[in-house]
Amino acid sequence: MQPVDPAEQARLAQRLVELRIEHRDLDAAISRLQLDPGADELMVKRLKKRKLQLKDCIERLESALIPDEPA
Numbered sequence: 001m002q003p004v005d006p007a008e009q010a011r012l013a014q015r016l017v018e019l020r021i022e023h024r025d026l027d028a029a030i031s032r033l034q035l036d037p038g039a040d041e042l043m044v045k046r047l048k049k050r051k052l053q054l055k056d057c058i059e060r061l062e063s064a065l066i067p068d069e070p071a
Contacts, residue, residue, distance in 0.1 A: 009065065016061045023054040 030047050033039040 012061055012065055016058060016065065019054050019058050019061065023051060023058065026051045026054065 026047055030044060030051065033044050033047070
């Protein structure tokens, strides 16, 4: 799935930046919550699940933006 349209590539690249920022912010939030002994474990689990979903999305977008090399 290689986007040909430069506008589409730019849109995907911008989305990738947004996802990376959200992933980094979630990582920081999870770290802070894990330091708090009274933290809601269910919330931590949900944040970790969201972080994994973001990682998968990031990997898919990176794959879409990297051109296929001929064999």
